Amino acid sequence: MLRFKLHKLTAIGTFIILVTACGEDNSQAQSQPQPAKTQIDVAQVIAKPVQAWFTYTTRLQAPQQVALKPRVSGVIESIEFTEGQKVNEGDLLFRLDPRPYAAQVSRLKAQVESAKAAFKQAESEAQRAQRLRKRDAISAEEAESRATAVAQAQAQLAALNAQLAAAQLDLDFTQIRAPINGTISRAEITKGNTVTANQSVLTSIVSNEKMYAYFDIDERTWNQHFSDASAEDQLPVVMQLLGNKKYSHQGNVDFIDNQINPSTGTLRVRATFPARAEILRAGAFARIRLASQEAAQQVLIPEKAIGTDLKNRFVLVLDEHNTLQYRAVSLGDKYGEFRAITSGLANNDIIAVNGPAKVGPGMPVAPRKTDLDASSVALTLKDQAEPALLTAKQ
Template identity: 60%
Template sequence: MNKSILAVAVTIASLTLAGCGTEANQAAQQQHLQPIDVAQVLVKPVQNWHTYTTRLEAPQEVALMPRVSGVIDKINFKEGDSVKEGDLLFTLDARPFAAVVDSLKAQIESAKAALEQAKSEAKRAERLTERKAISTEQAESRKSTLRQREAQLLALQAELTAAELDLAFTQVRSPIDGVVSRANITKGNNVLAGQSVLTSIVSNQQMYAYFDIDERTWNQSFADVTAQSEQAVVMQKVGETSFNFNGKINFIDNQINQTTGTLRVRAVFENDEQQLRAGSFARIKLAADKVSEKVIVPERAIGTDLKNRFVLTVGEGNVLEYKLVTVGERYGSLRAITSGLNENDVIAVNGPARVGPGMPISPNTVTINSDGIAFTLSNNHSDLVAKQ
């Protein structure tokens, strides 16, 4: 009897100890759960962004050449300076041209005197003809001489005008507002009219960016866009991480390039602060007209598994689940998900950096921050943000 009582007591004690051990293990497991930031996904109306590479071009560019041949007498600008239309840049030796002008002026005075004499003789011939004191042939000869003198004077006056233009052209002026390059030919050198490039000037108040959109993309995303729509675009320069420059489309070519299947488009950017230079490499972004709602998650929440993209969602019992996703456009630090998630999903915000699927976690609920990030692109340039 005593042995039976002892066996029962041992069994009860063993079960009690086992139960205490299980509770202790569960408590320890709860204490060691990984605290993970989780958040409910965002759902936003978005537009697809399209990115193109280009080089900036000045709306106006001039290879400055003299309109007369001569010797450079003076350079009147500082290389690299901004110049205005009409500013004097080069002066050629004007003395040969001034001498031609003076000579023609003297010839004109002589021609005027000869014309006056011819007029006088023609009038006399008319009076003598009335009295039949001169033959008709002589009278016609004097009238012919008058017309010749008039023509000679007109020819000399035209030559004088051309000579005065040549004299004026010895002062080579800027034909546009812009920035002047270096002087290619310096003082004392002879230059040829229409051949010698003295310097170059590019306008700098605006910059053009030409880029080519393939026909399919144009028809799917931009079919309703016209130059008058002033479709907004943003631009990023080389070495920059943000699209800081706002512009608009102001030209669309009138036909598709049959060789490349693309349409040439031009965007214009104001350059009031002189931060843009012609020839610079740049990236252009513009948004499609169509707006649709998409699930939005942080870029860092997306993991890569060989060739698949996935997101860890919080399932029943706070256990992480593996979900394959298809990613869409990037918006600042956020990314659109086109398939794989729904609006009620809660995700691990920092992705699979420290956790993996099937792992229980201790969730720390946070909110996905989308402040200052543009998901749609309007025609109002103030709506465009650098974070794009």
């Protein structure tokens, strides 16, 4: 009996110790803190109309440019323009000393009058010879000689009239006028200097109503993106001048060459821009952007949100349980800090903004919501232009 009581007491004691130990373990487990979830920035993707484009460099050219040379030699008597001003076709620019040419005109005018008198006399004698011939008062040979003299006098008069016209042209050419509308440069040769016909460059004039920008598109790009285009389509382009941040000028493609250059594998294309108050100048360096297609809606995400593994580009997408999921994506063009996604994401997807830098697929996170803002990013050619500036300058 005593032994039974001892066993019973021992069992009860053991049970109490076990219960106490389990209670302590549960208490310690409950009091141990759970690991904190990683906080990350997440945002809903944005969908915007975007447009792919190509950039080319060029220098502007004026449609018309003239190196002005005199047509006759002489001494510059006066300069009739202000350097750098606009001139119109026909405006007087230089005067050469006209006196030598005026003297030549006067001399030839006198010779023409003399030839007219000789012609009139020969004509009168020929008529008289015809009357005398009818009465057999002169020989047929004499009558024919007088008729020939009329033809010679007439030819002499015509030759002198031609010489007089040429001399008058030379006299007129002593007044050098603008052959085109445009902006004139400085006078290269000043008053009192002698100039040589068709050799001395007096100044230059460039037209200023519009500017041309020629650029070359490689054959592969043309065939992939522009093969159906023609000059009649007037493809829109935008242009940036050196030193400017914006593509502030809008124009159109108005010329496409008729063959690809076999030496370079490129096709020459020309864009035309209105000059607008001399903002554009011939010879200026410029960048041209040409769009290959109309704007289309695409998903945009920050470039830093995209990760790379051995096979794919991927994005971490937040699910309804705040767990990150792996999503393979196909990339489109880049627009500033954003990248267009052509497949793999929907408009309502929420992504890890900073990508897989500190987190990975399958990881539960504490999301910190932010908004993506692409309002300052040029997504189409129209976004790159400055409509207010263009309106003011037109």
